[in-house]
Amino acid sequence: EDKVVQSPLSLVVHEGDTVTLNCSYEVTNFRSLLWYKQEKKAPTFLFMLTSSGIEKKSGRLSSILDKKELFSILNITATQTGDSAVYLCAFTSGTYKYIFGTGTRLKVLA
Amino acid sequence: NAGVTQTPKFQVLKTGQSMTLQCAQDMNHEYMSWYRQDPGMGLRLIHYSVGAGITDQGEVPNGYNVSRSTTEDFPLRLLSAAPSQTSVYFCAGGRGTEAFFGQGTRLTVV
Numbered sequence: 001e002d003k004v005v006q007s008p009l010s011l012v013v014h015e016g017d018t019v020t021l022n023c024s025y026e027v028t029n030f031r032s033l034l035w036y037k038q039e040k041k042a043p044t045f046l047f048m049l050t051s052s053g054i055e056k057k058s059g060r061l062s063s064i065l066d067k068k069e070l071f072s073i074l075n076i077t078a079t080q081t082g083d084s085a086v087y088l089c090a091f092t093s094g095t096y097k098y099i100f101g102t103g104t105r106l107k108v109l110a
Numbered sequence: 111n112a113g114v115t116q117t118p119k120f121q122v123l124k125t126g127q128s129m130t131l132q133c134a135q136d137m138n139h140e141y142m143s144w145y146r147q148d149p150g151m152g153l154r155l156i157h158y159s160v161g162a163g164i165t166d167q168g169e170v171p172n173g174y175n176v177s178r179s180t181t182e183d184f185p186l187r188l189l190s191a192a193p194s195q196t197s198v199y200f201c202a203g204g205r206g207t208e209a210f211f212g213q214g215t216r217l218t219v220v
Contacts (some may be wrong), residue, residue, distance in 0.1 A: 006152075010149075030176060031171055032207075034208060034209070041213055041214055042200060042211035042213050042214055043153070043200075043211055045208040045209075045210075048207060048208055065179075085136060088152060088153065090153075094148075097143075097155065097158055097168070098143065098155070098202065098204070098209050099155065099169075100145070100153040100154075100155075102150065102152035103152050109191045
């Protein structure tokens, strides 16, 4: 059965800290891995990763995929209170299904 | 270009009632899907479609029906609402890259 496991489930840090969020997956027909940020409403897209070892960056956020070990990490440097959210990891299979993990709830304290 | 539009935003049903959650997209997405989100459970896939006339079950399909008569619309029907269906529902569309989400429907079944 296809599944995604995220860790930790929740995390509390102070502004300026660096955090690493983990996502491991088991899937029979991997196509891509995606990261989303969810605040109060709908998830918003952060990154899509399809190739191993290539880092994607957007400002203070970066992500990398390891297809051999079946995991991805999302790094956030110099965290700010506005980074407080639930971060969701998902993969797509050959049929374009998007399967999500349970998310990591990040709280950044001022 | 409205993206993915869900209606209604809020709904309260009595146990046993039926209703349809509407989802429409104007981005020519091949793929559309419905998720439910419960506290601590991430996004769980209910049903999805890879094109007009094609639908399939996700992880938690029981108690829900879908149809895809046009590319633009993907309604979700609750046949006989139960308190266990109290949740936040998201519709999403995509073309094999990132999924675009509607703003969600908060459904309460009493």
